[in-house]
Amino acid sequence: xALALCGTLGAxxxxxxxxxELPRGTAISYPTREEAAAATGRNNRYFTxxxxxxxxxxxxxxxxxxPFAWANRQVLLHVGRASGxxxxxxxxxxxxxxxxxxxxxxxxxxxxxxxxxxxxxxxxLQPSPTAALESWKESSAPELGDTWLTSPPTMYIRDVxxxxxxxxxxxxxxxxxxxxxxxxxxxxxxxxxxxxxxxAPDGTxxxxxHNDMTLDMRREDxxxxxxxxxxxxxxxxxxxxRYTLRLKTQHEGREVEHLELRPGFRTVETHNGRLLVxxxxxxxxxxxxxxxxxxxxxxxxxxxxxxxxxxxxxAAAESLYDACDSLGLYLIVTAPVDxxxxxxxxxxxxxxxxxxxxxxxxxxxxxxxxxxTKRHPSVIAFALARQSANGINLYETYLKMKRLDETRPxxxxxxxxxWNNDLLITE
Numbered sequence: 082x083a084l085a086l087c088g089t090l091g092a093x094x095x096x097x098x099x100x101x102e103l104p105r106g107t108a109i110s111y112p113t114r115e116e117a118a119a120a121t122g123r124n125n126r127y128f129t130x131x132x133x134x135x136x137x138x139x140x141x142x143x144x145x146x147x148p149f150a151w152a153n154r155q156v157l158l159h160v161g162r163a164s165g166x167x168x169x170x171x172x173x174x175x176x177x178x179x180x181x182x183x184x185x186x187x188x189x190x191x192x193x194x195x196x197x198x199x200x201x202x203x204x205x206l207q208p209s210p211t212a213a214l215e216s217w218k219e220s221s222a223p224e225l226g227d228t229w230l231t232s233p234p235t236m237y238i239r240d241v242x243x244x245x246x247x248x249x250x251x252x253x254x255x256x257x258x259x260x261x262x263x264x265x266x267x268x269x270x271x272x273x274x275x276x277x278x279x280x281a282p283d284g285t286x287x288x289x290x291h292n293d294m295t296l297d298m299r300r301e302d303x304x305x306x307x308x309x310x311x312x313x314x315x316x317x318x319x320x321x322x323r324y325t326l327r328l329k330t331q332h333e334g335r336e337v338e339h340l341e342l343r344p345g346f347r348t349v350e351t352h353n354g355r356l357l358v359x360x361x362x363x364x365x366x367x368x369x370x371x372x373x374x375x376x377x378x379x380x381x382x383x384x385x386x387x388x389x390x391x392x393x394x395x396a397a398a399e400s401l402y403d404a405c406d407s408l409g410l411y412l413i414v415t416a417p418v419d420x421x422x423x424x425x426x427x428x429x430x431x432x433x434x435x436x437x438x439x440x441x442x443x444x445x446x447x448x449x450x451x452x453x454t455k456r457h458p459s460v461i462a463f464a465l466a467r468q469s470a471n472g473i474n475l476y477e478t479y480l481k482m483k484r485l486d487e488t489r490p491x492x493x494x495x496x497x498x499x500w501n502n503d504l505l506i507t508e
Contacts, residue, residue, distance in 0.1 A: 095210060095442050100169070100177025102157070102187040104452035105240035105262075107399050110233045110338035114327065117339040126150055127232040127338075131201075139205040139223050147194050151232040155266055158188045158201070161226030162396030165209045165218075170202040180211055180442065183396045183417035184449045185226075191266065213433050214442060216422040216468070217394050226396060234337040236273045236294075238328055239264040239301060241340075243456055245310075245348045247360055255315060255359070257308045257346045261328060263294055264301035271296055273337075276329040279308050282322055308346075315359050316345030316458040318388050321409035323458070345406060345458030350488045354504040356461065365389045365411065365507040372397035376404050383408050389507070394419045394467055405459035412459045413492070416447040416478075418466035425470045435472025443474040444481055451485060462490040462505060469495065476501050 111117040112126045124130060127150070134141040147156060158169075163182035170176060171193040179186050182205075205223040209215070242260035259279065265271050272295040279288040288308040296302060314322050328340040347359050356363045368387045370378070372395040379401070382390065389411040392401075396417075405412050420433050427435040434443070447465055454460050465478050475493060479501035482491045490503035 095439055096178065096180060097441050098178060098180045098186075098445060100188060101179060102189055103239075104184070104186070104449045106453055106456040107185070108238065108241060108340055108342070109231060110237065110330075110340050112339070113336075114329070114339045114341075117327070117341040120341060127154070129230045131228040131230065134203075134225065134228075136223065139207050141203045141205075141223060141225060143201045143228075145194075145199050145201055145230060147196050147199060149196060152196065154232045154234055155237065156190045156194050157231050157233065158190050159185065159227075159229050159231065160188075160203070161185050161228065161398070163203065163226070164205060164221055164224045166206045166211055168204045168206065170204070172200055173202075181417065181446050181449060183215070183394070184446070185396075185453055189266070190230075211442060213423055214418050214420055214439070214446070215394070216419040226398070234273075234330060234332060235267050236263065236265040236271045236296060236330065236332065237338055238262065238275070238330060238340055241326070241328075241342060241344075241456060242303070243344055243346070245346055247348050253312045255310050255346060255348055257310050259288075259306055259308065259326065259344075261304040262301060263296065263304060263330075264299075265296040266299055267296075268298055270298075271332075274331040275304050276327075276331065277304075277306060278327040279306075280325040280327070281314060282324065287324065310346040312359070314346075316347040316406075316409075317359060318409035318411070321345065321407060321458070323406065342456075343406070344456065347458055348488070349461045349490075351490050351503055351505065354506040356490070356505060358461065363388075363411075365505060367391055367413070367507045369393055371395070372401065374401065376400070379404055379410065380408065383410055389413065389461075391415065391464065402454060402457045402459065406457055410459055411461045412454075412457070413462045413464055414450050414454050414460055415464040415467055416443075416450045418443060418446055419468055420466070420470065421468040423470075427470065427472055432470040432472065434466070434470045434474050437473055440474045440477055443478045447478045447482055448485070451482060455486070460489075462492055462503075465491060465493045465501070467495070471496055471499055471501070 134143045165182050168178050240262040244258040247255045276291040323343045323345045326342045330338045350357050367389040370390045391413040394417045423432045433439040493502045496502035
């Protein structure tokens with residue numbers, strides 16, 4: 082169903098994002114186990130990169146082909162980032178609106194596309210309705226990050242969740258709980274078998290099994306399993322150990338998707354402002370870094386003794402998170418909120434942080450930053466905003482984020498002693 086998007090593009094009040102799938106970490110399904118293991122990023126039977134976009138003013142257009150092999154499957158569009166808020170149209174019909182171009186987003190296009198040729202349009206909204214939240218941005222030409230189409234089965238693995246807990250009595254291992262979120266787009270009950278295998282770096286099996294799941298009418302549920310992770314194989318800066326998680330969906334005896342992920346397992350908590358990783362106090366040597374920083378800059382900071390990077394607001398590529406996972410660098414992810422151009426006043430017409438009309442935008446941006454990066458072991462904390470005064474919106478954002486994750490710190494260095502900041506002592 083097309084969305085009714087009202088109002089003009091100029092002097093527009095905040096309009097929440099519409100038509101997006103729930104945010105998740107990157108999870109690409111492949112036709113075979115071998116292709117999932119290789120994860121080359123090249124096109125395959127159910128995955129197509131969109132590299133050719135035609136620009137006309139603020140509008141970007143791509144021609145896509147939906148093959149016959151995607152019949153009775155889903156069609157998802159992934160947009161890694163955009164230079165501003167945008168509307169998405171499919172074959173001339175409005176499909177979605179994204180009020181946070183600084184985060185990756187997914188759209189289910191199954192009902193809007195047809196077999197064969199289709200047209201995608203992304204129109205960057207000018208002037209940007211959310212410019213007040215993005216003081217770090219300068220005017221720039223419309224652009225997109227990585228975009229692709231993928232075709233998972235009707236019942237597919239939507240996300241993977243990881244929760245770690247430590248046995249206080251025998252502090253030599255932690256218990257990892259892995260949640261496999263399975264979703265169906267079918268209108269009728271559907272049953273699939275979900276296989277999982279968690280493999281340690283030395284090739285030994287930490288957990289293996291399968292479960293039959295039945296879901297009805299566009300529901301989702303979570304299959305959970307536990308694994309014991311010994312102290313020597315827990316992720317930390319000295320030994321950034323990563324496991325291999327293999328997932329497979331089977332429907333009516335046919336294998337319909339394969340995924341392979343590289344999780345790391347560790348615990349994070351704070352005590353009197355000190356960060357504890359795997360139960361041990363950790364001194365944070367922090368540097369701020371742009372979200373588009375190249376890998377060689379990150380490696381240089383690591384060699385200089387920095388062990389923690391605080392990302393400035395903006396869109397970061399998945400490769401940055403993967404690099405920090407592999408190098409053993411901690412990351413503090415900052416929600417894309419920076420309102421310094423509005424000044425510090427909390428009065429009406431002042432900083433958006435104390436204007437309830439912007440509250441949904443603050444919460445949406447923080448929650449999306451959390452859900453799209455939480456699986457990375459390097460991400461040990463989240464910043465609610467940067468240089469954005471303080472007020473009701475940041476108070477509410479802090480409370481809602483703490484309900485999402487009780488252990489990882491949520492910080493706001495500009496809180497100036499107010500309570501919506503989990504203090505982290507840094508060097």
